[in-house]
Amino acid sequence: MIQTDTILQTIALTKVYEGIQPVYAVRDLDLTIPQGSFMSIIGPSGSGKSTLMNMLGLLDRPSSGSLKYMGEPTETWEEKRRSQFRNEEIGFIFQAHLLLPEFTALENVLIPLQIGRNLSPARIEHAKSLLDRIGLGDRMHHRPPELSGGQNQRVAIARALVNTPSIVFADEPTGALDSTTSRSVYDLMREINREEKVTFVIVTHERELAGKTDRVITLLDGRLQSDEAPKESPS
Amino acid sequence: MSVAHWMQYLPIEIYVAWRYMRFNLKQSFIVALAVGIGVSIIIFIPSINLSFFGYFLEKTVESNAHIKVVRELDTEARNRQTLKTLYPDEGRILVSDQSLTRRRDIKAYKNLVSEIMRIDGITTAAPYVSESVIIVRGSQTRTSTMRGILPEAEKNISNIEENIQQGSLDTLSDDQVILGWRLADELGVNVGNRIQLLTNFGKKSLKVSALSNTGIYQQDLSTILVTLDTAQALLNMPNEVTGIGLKVRDMYQAENLARLIARTFDLKTTSWMEDNAVFLDQIRMFRVIIAFISFLIVFAAASSITSILIMVVASKSKDIGILKAMGTPPNAIMRMFLLQAIILSLIGVVAGIGGATFLIELYNATPYSKAETFLGIGRQPVTLNLEYTVYAIFYATLSSILASLIPAWQAGKLDPVEAINQ
Numbered sequence: 001m002i003q004t005d006t007i008l009q010t011i012a013l014t015k016v017y018e019g020i021q022p023v024y025a026v027r028d029l030d031l032t033i034p035q036g037s038f039m040s041i042i043g044p045s046g047s048g049k050s051t052l053m054n055m056l057g058l059l060d061r062p063s064s065g066s067l068k069y070m071g072e073p074t075e076t077w078e079e080k081r082r083s084q085f086r087n088e089e090i091g092f093i094f095q096a097h098l099l100l101p102e103f104t105a106l107e108n109v110l111i112p113l114q115i116g117r118n119l120s121p122a123r124i125e126h127a128k129s130l131l132d133r134i135g136l137g138d139r140m141h142h143r144p145p146e147l148s149g150g151q152n153q154r155v156a157i158a159r160a161l162v163n164t165p166s167i168v169f170a171d172e173p174t175g176a177l178d179s180t181t182s183r184s185v186y187d188l189m190r191e192i193n194r195e196e197k198v199t200f201v202i203v204t205h206e207r208e209l210a211g212k213t214d215r216v217i218t219l220l221d222g223r224l225q226s227d228e229a230p231k232e233s234p235s
Numbered sequence: 236m237s238v239a240h241w242m243q244y245l246p247i248e249i250y251v252a253w254r255y256m257r258f259n260l261k262q263s264f265i266v267a268l269a270v271g272i273g274v275s276i277i278i279f280i281p282s283i284n285l286s287f288f289g290y291f292l293e294k295t296v297e298s299n300a301h302i303k304v305v306r307e308l309d310t311e312a313r314n315r316q317t318l319k320t321l322y323p324d325e326g327r328i329l330v331s332d333q334s335l336t337r338r339r340d341i342k343a344y345k346n347l348v349s350e351i352m353r354i355d356g357i358t359t360a361a362p363y364v365s366e367s368v369i370i371v372r373g374s375q376t377r378t379s380t381m382r383g384i385l386p387e388a389e390k391n392i393s394n395i396e397e398n399i400q401q402g403s404l405d406t407l408s409d410d411q412v413i414l415g416w417r418l419a420d421e422l423g424v425n426v427g428n429r430i431q432l433l434t435n436f437g438k439k440s441l442k443v444s445a446l447s448n449t450g451i452y453q454q455d456l457s458t459i460l461v462t463l464d465t466a467q468a469l470l471n472m473p474n475e476v477t478g479i480g481l482k483v484r485d486m487y488q489a490e491n492l493a494r495l496i497a498r499t500f501d502l503k504t505t506s507w508m509e510d511n512a513v514f515l516d517q518i519r520m521f522r523v524i525i526a527f528i529s530f531l532i533v534f535a536a537a538s539s540i541t542s543i544l545i546m547v548v549a550s551k552s553k554d555i556g557i558l559k560a561m562g563t564p565p566n567a568i569m570r571m572f573l574l575q576a577i578i579l580s581l582i583g584v585v586a587g588i589g590g591a592t593f594l595i596e597l598y599n600a601t602p603y604s605k606a607e608t609f610l611g612i613g614r615q616p617v618t619l620n621l622e623y624t625v626y627a628i629f630y631a632t633l634s635s636i637l638a639s640l641i642p643a644w645q646a647g648k649l650d651p652v653e654a655i656n657q
């Protein structure tokens with residue numbers, strides 16, 4: 001295998017939900033994600049996929065274990081640093097497409113730029129071209145309630161990509177889409193991965209989609225069950 | 236296609252706060268309204284009352300002497316003291332009854348006036364004689380208080396001159412008198428007619444040279460103004476006066492200066508503050524009550540802001556989670572809600588000042604009440620009380636910031652994962 005830089009590494013990453021019976025949502029997970037990789041996570045419902053993604057994306061803190069970005073442990077980062085890192089380096093596409101209903105599609109896409117205070121006419125053009133690429137060029141001035149579920153999901157994808165992050169976490173990005181749109185969303189992510197070396201971690205239920213990624217990780221009850229490259233993997 | 240709106244270049248918290256306020260017009264309106272009503276009440280009530288008090292003060296205090304040096308009847312205690320210093324070894328002294336009623340008028344007043352004028356803070360002095368007289372016109376008699384004045388000096392002490400009608404104060408001569416118009420009316424005399432003044436020491440016929448109309452009922456029914464010389468002659472006290480009216484530079488120093496004069500010259504003095512102690516207490520009491528009412532109003536408005544913002548935060552928790560996931564720091568989220576409270580309360584403050592102005596105009600437009608006409612103090616147009624306007628702005632802004640602290644803090648510490656999974 002070609003040696004690449006590691007963007008993200010976990011060591012014995014664990015998330016326990018305490019209660020009468022503690023739930024180990026993620027348990028002793030060791031994972032290394034090379035820069036620019038395009039991988040998927042699969043597993044049955046409740047196996048800890050979303051929990052893992054939230055921890056990897058610095059939204060949630062692990063109960064124990066370590067999580068390093070570019071070799072730097074993130075446990076000691078205070079909230080401000082984590083916020084800034086999320087804004088600049090991480091893109092999220094959530095399981096439920098989560099947009100702000102008071103803002104138009106384009107405004108939603110621009111919000112990460114505004115948070116980082118690097119909005120510019122050039123960036124706005126970039127955001128518009130992203131919306132064009134996912135087929136929403138003519139709907140960008142509509143607000144989420146005026147768009148279909150699939151259209152909203154695509155807006156969320158554009159929003160995750162607008163800040164040209166280093167890594168994108170997508171939690172079932174195509175779950176609500178028909179197969180044609182689903183394929184075009186997949187193609188878009190693949191393109192951006194190739195062109196801009198953006199790392200993608202995609203949670204999916206669709207075996208077919210997972211099969212097209214470079215690496216498939218399977219979770220079961222919070223544990224890593226398998227970690228393999230699909231046979232029909234391209235490239 | 237359109238370029239981004241300029242607001243998009245502002246910090247995210249301002250941009251989102253503004254959009255939320257616009258999209259939640261109903262809540263925004265209620266918050267601004269609560270603040271507005273509170274502010275207008277806090278401004279309106281003191282404006283009406285304090286302008287009434289102020290007008291009354293001006294009428295009764297500014298138009299009179301600030302300090303009066305007055306004669307004193309000898310008291311038993313005072314006499315004993317005097318006798319004791321005179322005859323320290325006598326032990327028991329029998330004090331006769333008579334001395335209790337002996338008058339101690341202010342002797343050598345001209346000298347005294349010039350000495351008092353040397354005290355810093357005293358601007359004007361006007362000696363006067365004030366004594367009961369009987370006024371006779373044909374078969375009609377009345378008892379009232381005659382006042383003998385030096386017109387030139389008196390003009391600087393009181394607004395007496397403004398109230399003179401059908402004649403003038405300056406030309407008042409030793410055989411003339413000025414009467415309150417109601418008194419003249421009762422006696423059936425007019426300017427040019429003659430009346431007689433009677434005292435224990437003599438009587439004198441005087442020509443009515445002018446009438447006085449103060450607007451205060453009781454005064455217009457009792458005023459008898461003569462020259463100081465006339466009064467002194469009628470009372471057989473050529474070098475004495477019964478009092479000296481003084482004006483001071485700072486009206487609220489009157490009390491202190493009055494005490495200083497009393498001590499220095501061993502005289503009795505009263506200040507307007509003593510004379511109007513009940514009235515001043517009334518104002519003080521009013522201010523306490525208004526402070527209390529203001530507190531209740533501010534508290535009510537603030538709790539409505541708190542509860543509405545808690546609702547907004549709860550209904551927007553998902554959005555807050557998204558904003559956080561995309562990297563909005565907790566402090567910015569907090570500021571987002573503080574800002575909404577501040578902007579809405581400022582809108583409320585402006586509306587409240589507008590409301591108070593409107594209420595005051597409305598009040599000015601309503602006709603006088605019977606009581607006001609009877610008191611005879613009339614009414615001046617009420618204006619916005621500046622002190623309480625500043626006070627209202629300050630408290631409305633402060634309280635809405637405090638009111639939004641809890642919801643803003645809640646929003647700031649919201650866990651994005653929980654919020655998003657809701």
Ligand SMILES: Nc1ncnc2c1ncn2[C@@H]1O[C@H](COP(=O)(O)OP(=O)(O)OP(=O)(O)O)[C@@H](O)[C@H]1O
Nearest residue numbers: 017023024025043044045046047048049050051052
């Ligand atoms: N806040 C929580 N408190 C307690 N248990 C939780 C909490 N969040 C998740 N869990 C539990 O952790 C486990 C993993 O949940 P997670 O959402 O990561 O599953 P998932 O793999 O994403 O499932 P799905 O495919 O249905 O989205 C589940 O058993 C879930 O019940």
Ligand SMILES: [Mg+2]
Nearest residue numbers: 049050051095
């Ligand atoms: Mg999930």
